[in-house]
Amino acid sequence: MEKQPRLVEDHIRKNKRDTVVICMLMVVLLFSLIFAIGYLLGAPPVLVMIIALPVALFYIFMTYSFSVQSVISAAKARPANPQNRPEKLLMYKVEEMSLAAGLPTPKVYVQDSRDINAFATGHKPEDSIICATTGALEQLNTAELEGVIAHEMSHIKNRDILVMTVTVGVVGAIALIAEIALRMLFFSGGKSGDRKGGGNIIVLVIAIIFIILAPIFSRLTYLAISRKREYLADADGAYLTRNPEGLAKALEKIKGDVPDDPKGSKTVAPLYIANPFKRALRDSLLSTHPPIDERIRRLRAM
Amino acid sequence: MDLTLIIGIIVLVIIVVILLWFFGYYNRVIRYENRIDNAWAQIDVQLKRRADLIPNLMETVKGYMNHERGTLEAVTKARSAIMTAKTPQESMDADTMLTGALKTLFAVAESYPDLKANQNFLQLQDELTHTEDKISYTRQHYNDSVLNFNNLIETFPGNIFAKMMGRKERQMLQIPEASREVPKVSF
Numbered sequence: 001m002e003k004q005p006r007l008v009e010d011h012i013r014k015n016k017r018d019t020v021v022i023c024m025l026m027v028v029l030l031f032s033l034i035f036a037i038g039y040l041l042g043a044p045p046v047l048v049m050i051i052a053l054p055v056a057l058f059y060i061f062m063t064y065s066f067s068v069q070s071v072i073s074a075a076k077a078r079p080a081n082p083q084n085r086p087e088k089l090l091m092y093k094v095e096e097m098s099l100a101a102g103l104p105t106p107k108v109y110v111q112d113s114r115d116i117n118a119f120a121t122g123h124k125p126e127d128s129i130i131c132a133t134t135g136a137l138e139q140l141n142t143a144e145l146e147g148v149i150a151h152e153m154s155h156i157k158n159r160d161i162l163v164m165t166v167t168v169g170v171v172g173a174i175a176l177i178a179e180i181a182l183r184m185l186f187f188s189g190g191k192s193g194d195r196k197g198g199g200n201i202i203v204l205v206i207a208i209i210f211i212i213l214a215p216i217f218s219r220l221t222y223l224a225i226s227r228k229r230e231y232l233a234d235a236d237g238a239y240l241t242r243n244p245e246g247l248a249k250a251l252e253k254i255k256g257d258v259p260d261d262p263k264g265s266k267t268v269a270p271l272y273i274a275n276p277f278k279r280a281l282r283d284s285l286l287s288t289h290p291p292i293d294e295r296i297r298r299l300r301a302m
Numbered sequence: 303m304d305l306t307l308i309i310g311i312i313v314l315v316i317i318v319v320i321l322l323w324f325f326g327y328y329n330r331v332i333r334y335e336n337r338i339d340n341a342w343a344q345i346d347v348q349l350k351r352r353a354d355l356i357p358n359l360m361e362t363v364k365g366y367m368n369h370e371r372g373t374l375e376a377v378t379k380a381r382s383a384i385m386t387a388k389t390p391q392e393s394m395d396a397d398t399m400l401t402g403a404l405k406t407l408f409a410v411a412e413s414y415p416d417l418k419a420n421q422n423f424l425q426l427q428d429e430l431t432h433t434e435d436k437i438s439y440t441r442q443h444y445n446d447s448v449l450n451f452n453n454l455i456e457t458f459p460g461n462i463f464a465k466m467m468g469r470k471e472r473q474m475l476q477i478p479e480a481s482r483e484v485p486k487v488s489f
Binding site: 085089 | 334340341386398435436439440442443446447464
């Protein structure tokens with residue numbers, strides 16, 4: 001297999017560009033939202049603009065800064081415990097793979113779940129995190145676990161984690177606002193009998209904005225989990241371990257695994273090596289991950 | 303416009319382009335070289351760590367494996383070979399020797415249930431295996447880096463500048479034939 005550093009550099013550049021686009025979209029959305037509210041409340045447009053821009057920028061800055069923590073807490077992950085042998089061996093594997101990739105060693109987290117899964121997050125290789133489920137530690141052997149870790153390490157190396165994590169953060173933030181708006185709609189809806197006025201219209205407008213924007217932003221999730229990115233991480237991971245069979249076997253085990261009740265938020269799903277919401281999405285045309293069978297086939301053909 | 307002026311500008315532009323390209327190339331060469339040196343430094347750290355673990359291991363197995371002197375001596379010998387190695391390739395050869403000796407030791411340990419139940423031994427075994435894996439992955443990264451470096455300085459037109467900078471092809475770390483054999487275990 002030939003290594004092509006040029007292509008990887010292009011890939012990294014594209015990931016960074018995607019991240020900027022997502023952040024800018026978010027700023028525009030928030031800005032127009034705040035502007036719309038201000039306008040409907042009858043505040044002078046210039047004043048609203050002066051307030052709206054910093055608020056929108058601040059909000060996106062916070063979302064960006066806290067996206068890693070929010071991913072970790074959404075997954076209910078905890079730092080690996082070196083006193084526990086399987087978790088210690090996981091830390092060893094992560095360190096070995098980082099050496100193979102020539103990257104700083106990421107922090108290691110564990111998620112208590114019977115599913116076999118893993119994900120990587122972070123903004124850059126220097127502050128990255130790799131997290132595996134306890135199910136993965138129990139059910140995968142050394143070579144399989146190594147394959148999974150190498151796949152995650154490749155996401156880190158290719159800067160996929162940046163765009164994936166920020167997207168998840170942004171989509172999560174949108175979901176939060178949408179939920180608040182929806183609740184306000186319900187809340188004021190109950191009162192609409194005895195009160196008519198501006199408040200209702202504003203909430204209605206916000207809700208409509210979100211109803212229109214929701215599909216657009218759910219598309220952004222697909223941006224984060226492009227199939228190309230997964231196939232590339234599979235291939236790079238196989239290059240790191242020099243053993244495509246390890247990851248192929250791990251994927252086979254994941255495929256045959258009966259899904260546990262998925263823990264954590266659905267917005268984090270794109271980060272995982274395989275979709276934790278298998279049952280829910282089995283019939284969906286727009287499945288988030290490339291088909292496992294195709295991934296296994298490609299790994300075996302290497 | 304004056305013809306000589308146009309030619310002059312063209313020549314100047316070409317020189318500037320070549321210079322800029324050279325600066326970029328120079329920095330890449332240095333970066334790739336540092337990557338190789340850093341990989342080697344990492345291997346060196348792991349080799350030392352591994353050699354440091356051996357006395358502990360010897361201390362732990364001593365009470366259990368008195369009848370396996372040959373096995374134990376092979377480990378001690380390989381350890382001192384690591385300590386005295388001078389070139390990277392010598393270090394790697396000594397390390398391969400140690401890996402073989404340890405493999406035999408761990409295989410022999412299978413027939414000592416008391417030893418296998420010893421927490422200290424288990425921990426040492428994990429850590430020795432881990433350092434070995436780290437060494438082999440770092441060696442892989444080292445060789446990847448050497449390959450990238452060699453590609454960089456041997457392809458045209460970089461090779462012209464590489465010669466001017468006095469850079470030569472680097473050697474990859476070879477794994478000796480012996481390590482590919484399955485270690486023989488004698489009881």
